[in-house]
Amino acid sequence: MAEVLVVVEATRAFGVKKVTLELLTLARELGTPAAVVLGGPGAAGELTARLAEYGAAKVYAAESEQIDGHLVAPKATVLAELIRRVQPAAVLLASTQEGKEIAARLAVKLDNGILTDAVAVAADGTATQVAFAGGTLVTARVTRGLPLVTVRPNSVAPVAAPAEPAVEQLAVTLAATDTLARVVDRVAEQKGSRPELTEASVVVSGGRGVGSADNFKLVEEMADALGGAVGASRAAVDSGFYPHQYQVGQTGKTVSPQLYVALGISGAIQHRAGMQTSKTIVAVNKDGEAPIFELADYGVVGDLFKVVPQAVEEIRKRA
Amino acid sequence: MKIVVLVKQVPDSGADRHLRPDDHTVDRGSANNVINEMDEYAIEEALRIAEANGGEVTVLSMGPERAAESIRKALSMGPDKAVHVTDDALAGSCAVATSAVLAAALRTLAPDLVLCGAESTDGRVQVMPHMLAERLGVAALTGARKLTVDGGTLTIERQTEEGYELVTAGTPAVVSVWDTINEPRYPSFKGIMAAKKKPVQVLGLADLDIPAEQVGFAGATSVVLEHSQRPPRSGGAKIADEGDAGARLVEFLATEKFV
Numbered sequence A: 001m002a003e004v005l006v007v008v009e010a011t012r013a014f015g016v017k018k019v020t021l022e023l024l025t026l027a028r029e030l031g032t033p034a035a036v037v038l039g040g041p042g043a044a045g046e047l048t049a050r051l052a053e054y055g056a057a058k059v060y061a062a063e064s065e066q067i068d069g070h071l072v073a074p075k076a077t078v079l080a081e082l083i084r085r086v087q088p089a090a091v092l093l094a095s096t097q098e099g100k101e102i103a104a105r106l107a108v109k110l111d112n113g114i115l116t117d118a119v120a121v122a123a124d125g126t127a128t129q130v131a132f133a134g135g136t137l138v139t140a141r142v143t144r145g146l147p148l149v150t151v152r153p154n155s156v157a158p159v160a161a162p163a164e165p166a167v168e169q170l171a172v173t174l175a176a177t178d179t180l181a182r183v184v185d186r187v188a189e190q191k192g193s194r195p196e197l198t199e200a201s202v203v204v205s206g207g208r209g210v211g212s213a214d215n216f217k218l219v220e221e222m223a224d225a226l227g228g229a230v231g232a233s234r235a236a237v238d239s240g241f242y243p244h245q246y247q248v249g250q251t252g253k254t255v256s257p258q259l260y261v262a263l264g265i266s267g268a269i270q271h272r273a274g275m276q277t278s279k280t281i282v283a284v285n286k287d288g289e290a291p292i293f294e295l296a297d298y299g300v301v302g303d304l305f306k307v308v309p310q311a312v313e314e315i316r317k318r319a
Numbered sequence B: 001m002k003i004v005v006l007v008k009q010v011p012d013s014g015a016d017r018h019l020r021p022d023d024h025t026v027d028r029g030s031a032n033n034v035i036n037e038m039d040e041y042a043i044e045e046a047l048r049i050a051e052a053n054g055g056e057v058t059v060l061s062m063g064p065e066r067a068a069e070s071i072r073k074a075l076s077m078g079p080d081k082a083v084h085v086t087d088d089a090l091a092g093s094c095a096v097a098t099s100a101v102l103a104a105a106l107r108t109l110a111p112d113l114v115l116c117g118a119e120s121t122d123g124r125v126q127v128m129p130h131m132l133a134e135r136l137g138v139a140a141l142t143g144a145r146k147l148t149v150d151g152g153t154l155t156i157e158r159q160t161e162e163g164y165e166l167v168t169a170g171t172p173a174v175v176s177v178w179d180t181i182n183e184p185r186y187p188s189f190k191g192i193m194a195a196k197k198k199p200v201q202v203l204g205l206a207d208l209d210i211p212a213e214q215v216g217f218a219g220a221t222s223v224v225l226e227h228s229q230r231p232p233r234s235g236g237a238k239i240a241d242e243g244d245a246g247a248r249l250v251e252f253l254a255t256e257k258f259v
Ligand SMILES: Cc1cc2nc3c(=O)[nH]c(=O)nc-3n(C[C@H](O)[C@H](O)[C@H](O)COP(=O)(O)OP(=O)(O)OC[C@H]3O[C@@H](n4cnc5c(N)ncnc54)[C@H](O)[C@@H]3O)c2cc1C
Pocket: A206, A207, A208, A209, A210, A232, A233, A234, A235, A236, A247, A248, A249, A250, A251, A252, A253, A263, A264, A265, A266, A267, A268, A269, A270, A271, A274, A284, A285, A286, A287, A290, A302, A303, A304, A305, B013, B014, B037
């Protein structure tokens, strides 16, 4: 069976991202999963065990300061070289900013079609994508080149399938144009140890109704009680209640957790764009006419400042 | 500094949007078409840079004839001129083909700086800036929430999931921006009047030496097989708080195994 290349995403704090484990799970349907780690010196070492646990039959490692120190372009160059050599059945990347950027460059380098924001990929490489705020489902196929697909986090459940991968080091040979955009610093702003927003299985979001940055502690408490991530509506972000990287919606993150809790959010179409494919939706809003109730599986018409503290206490009691 | 801002016309994200039943392309006929929101931030950034450093701002858009309205709207914010690439053969173009066309137009303009939105709301694909940089062999600084220009050196704060990265490159470069970067100005009455007289150069495929069969449906690198509307979600239980809604909510979460 031909290899299916899975481009690994990892964070310093948590190691291999959940979406990569999902991609490895998905890759088994298409061929033999092979993980590609692209990072600084030693990057693959700490990740290989986890990749093996989820079925990577092979790990390709491209480790170089040049990769770590520049934006995206070196990764695409190394990958294009690998793809030309091993002629995989498909290439899967996470539908994240970086995943899409790498895929974009690969599409041009290889003169290959590209499908983004897939939520499913069939054995023949046909992808199901969601368009327009999750309201439209599209099935599409690459007609030039191999299936080059970016897949949204939380599209499949990761399933372990232990393998014993050989690790192959890749040569990193770059063009001058690959090292034009230099990363001079990385600044962490992530607070605490909450799961990453797009990957979390529970997301608790606050809107304008939360009222202030200080009151967002309530949203955080609910998230922590449920082991979830914190999100925010654009109105909450624009009002300075919570940082922009936590914005959910059309111009923010798209999330698709098992449980989405909307606190003091009206449910504008642009907000729904980022969350309406969540499995279960719960809303607390004092306005019984708020559109968020049209999609909530469980809605509470009430004051979030009364409902949420009681709920948090109740969850803690049960823990 | 010569700046080109890429502006895409998209259907309003605040209204219902559809794909056409016949060819699965974005239905632009029935939709209220607007400037892709993120591109307004790119225009604003371009104007600020030109105001601070001197320079000329050109709007570049590829799209059907009716994209001309959005181009005028963009010009009313302040850019000097525009290039509109339009050709019947472009209908159905995939991202790869679109990038070839925009790159060809950019080569004729030879800008120091290309500003784009971080993503378009109809495609939401975030691919164009890197595709263009790849084709043009220039730096791509993408996902900027802040951009500093110091002579020929550009530095951005690139928003990431964990915080931000400081990324730097010399011109020429492609920079894409998020809506956190600035607050776009509203066109003034004077701006709207002035826009009517600003030059808009219309280019077809022949002007860019691109064969028609390499773009549009004919040259597409991917194909949509089918599409469907997702069934709308329907609301479930809705309770009014009578002092115990927090507990009842947790009861619901427990039956769904979340607690
Ligand atoms: C191009 C474009 C892109 C956009 N992108 C996004 C996006 O990515 N994400 C996004 O979220 N929005 C986006 N928006 C904005 C969107 O249209 C809405 O303005 C926004 O989602 C509203 O946020 P909100 O629900 O928090 O605020 P509001 O609409 O003001 O709703 C606040 C809600 O809180 C309730 N409330 C108030 N106090 C309490 C209380 N004590 N207890 C319980 N409930 C209370 C109110 O009843 C109300 O329903 C976009 C808009 C445009 C034009």
